[in-house]
Amino acid sequence: MPNLLSRGLFNLFFGSKRRALASLPGPVPGILGNAGDFLGDAKPWDVCARYGREYGGVTLVWLGPKPALVLNDPTLIEQVLDSRRMEFEKGSLHEQLKPTTTEHSIFIAKLNGDWATKRRQDPFVQSWSPRWLAEQVAPMQAVISESINALIASGETVDLSPVIRRLTFDAFAVAGTGEKTPDSVYEDFMLLAKGADARLKSNLPLSFVSLPKGFEAARERFYRFFEERLSALRKSPKPGATDLMSWMLREMPDFDDAWLARHVALMFYGGVFSSSTSLVGAFHQLRKHPDAEARLVTEATTFAGGPPTLERLNDARWVEAATLEALRLLPAVRVFIRTPVKDVQFAGVTLPAGTTLMISNQHLHRDPTHWPNPDSFEPKRWLDGGAARDPIGSGHFFPFGRGPRMCVATDFAMVFLRTAVATIAARARVQLESTEPFKEDFFFGVVLPSGVRARFVAPHAP
Ligand code: HEM
Numbered sequence: 493m494p495n496l497l498s499r500g501l502f503n504l505f506f507g508s509k510r511r512a513l514a515s516l517p518g519p520v521p522g523i524l525g526n527a528g529d530f531l532g533d534a535k536p537w538d539v540c541a542r543y544g545r546e547y548g549g550v551t552l553v554w555l556g557p558k559p560a561l562v563l564n565d566p567t568l569i570e571q572v573l574d575s576r577r578m579e580f581e582k583g584s585l586h587e588q589l590k591p592t593t594t595e596h597s598i599f600i601a602k603l604n605g606d607w608a609t610k611r612r613q614d615p616f617v618q619s620w621s622p623r624w625l626a627e628q629v630a631p632m633q634a635v636i637s638e639s640i641n642a643l644i645a646s647g648e649t650v651d652l653s654p655v656i657r658r659l660t661f662d663a664f665a666v667a668g669t670g671e672k673t674p675d676s677v678y679e680d681f682m683l684l685a686k687g688a689d690a691r692l693k694s695n696l697p698l699s700f701v702s703l704p705k706g707f708e709a710a711r712e713r714f715y716r717f718f719e720e721r722l723s724a725l726r727k728s729p730k731p732g733a734t735d736l737m738s739w740m741l742r743e744m745p746d747f748d749d750a751w752l753a754r755h756v757a758l759m760f761y762g763g764v765f766s767s768s769t770s771l772v773g774a775f776h777q778l779r780k781h782p783d784a785e786a787r788l789v790t791e792a793t794t795f796a797g798g799p800p801t802l803e804r805l806n807d808a809r810w811v812e813a814a815t816l817e818a819l820r821l822l823p824a825v826r827v828f829i830r831t832p833v834k835d836v837q838f839a840g841v842t843l844p845a846g847t848t849l850m851i852s853n854q855h856l857h858r859d860p861t862h863w864p865n866p867d868s869f870e871p872k873r874w875l876d877g878g879a880a881r882d883p884i885g886s887g888h889f890f891p892f893g894r895g896p897r898m899c900v901a902t903d904f905a906m907v908f909l910r911t912a913v914a915t916i917a918a919r920a921r922v923q924l925e926s927t928e929p930f931k932e933d934f935f936f937g938v939v940l941p942s943g944v945r946a947r948f949v950a951p952h953a954p
Pocket residue numbers: 582598599600611758759760762763764766767770823824825828829891892893894896897898899900901902904905
């Protein structure tokens with residue numbers, strides 16, 4: 493709690509603003525508002541979850557002189573992300589991410605601008621997309637197996653986050669273009685992501701944030717790589733090729749090559765960080781819960797023993813349950829930002845245009861009034877109708893967001909995650925150095941597990 497002088501100064505300068513929002517609960521602001529809560533080691537999602545426990549579904553905080561709301565109430569969250577979504581945009585995300593992701597990205601498109609057109613055109617939601625997706629289990633299983641075999645052969649203890657991130661990148665490359673990329677493409681991808689990360693984290697105006705050395709050249713190379721791959725495929729199409737680029741070339745004749753290539757390139761920014769974080773969380777939890785891990789290994793081994801089809805993957809119910817449980821307990825994207833485009837009536841007050849709304853899923857994913865044993869990793873809660881009771885995108889389970897702007901690649905992400913969970917569990921034991929909770933950093937808007945070290949060991953090794 494700020495001291496009396498600090499509280500008094502805040503009221504002296506900003507009392508009238510505060511009175512207009514007085515009906516909303518929240519911590520008492522000092523001269524810097526409540527910004528101090530978000531400084532230091534505190535993670536924004538932990539702060540948002542604490543507010544949920546202490547103040548309920550809506551919390552008023554002051555970021556300096558500016559009000560912000562933290563939402564932990566499913567009804568209010570539904571309004572912002574779904575029924576009243578046109579009144580809200582994604583804050584300054586567009587400016588922060590633009591140098592890295594290009595204007596083609598729907599992630600940064602404005603709802604009141606060309607978002608709807610872009611979403612309709614997105615390759616993940618076309619009538620043929622489910623057929624493309626069904627074809628990805630086998631090639632992704634093959635490339636993940638190759639990575640796991642190399643990790644077993646090396647025998648080294650590795651930092652899990654970068655290793656799983658690279659495995660994810662390679663699997664996406666195969667799903668997107670039919671083959672892995674050279675290492676240099678991954679390196680360029682990471683440099684561009686660092687540029688975006690610096691802009692996302694900065695408290696300064698963006699003109700003061702410099703991009704990493706070599707950013708422009710890396711950007712040119714990264715997007716050119718996909719354009720060249722696309723024009724090679726256009727010149728010599730591979731009959732029966734199952735990758736996204738080949739599907740797009742066949743099925744989207746009205747789009748030019750730059751558009752098609754950019755959309756394949758953007759899938760890496762869409763999902764490599766969030767997907768790999770989810771996998772690290774899943775294997776960390778599985779090691780802590782040997783019964784759940786043993787059941788997974790049995791099912792995964794059966795899956796690995798037959799043809800890698802989507803039908804058979806869908807039959808692997810424990811693989812799905814363990815994946816959903818990891819997404820519940822350790823969602824990779826934990827805070828979504830929105831701002832009203834003009835003054836709006838919301839939560840019983842008039843919110844000024846530009847007010848930051850922080851929507852967090854962490855508190856609701858662990859709400860004890862909704863989930864039995866909420867802090868415990870229990871995949872079985874998703875069986876026997878559990879997945880239908882709390883579908884993806886519902887009030888207490890929204891790892892991919894909610895409403896029409898929910899992750900456009902949810903189905904692909906779930907197929908990738910389930911393929912990876914099944915393949916890794918069948919091929920190796922992920923022997924962690926420690927099952928103590930890991931430190932969570934933040935990178936590219938996504939939680940980044942830090943210092944999780946592990947060795948990949950063949951299942952029957954002594
Ligand atoms: C575990 C994996 C993933 C998680 C947890 C995740 C999470 C999310 C979330 C929470 C949102 C909504 C953000 C908001 O409303 O502010 C979102 C949007 C989006 N995601 Fe994902 N995502 C994942 C994988 C992917 C993948 C693999 C791709 C691309 C291949 C992707 C592409 C996108 C795009 C383009 C949007 C923006 C949709 C729009 O604005 O209409 N995501 N994702």
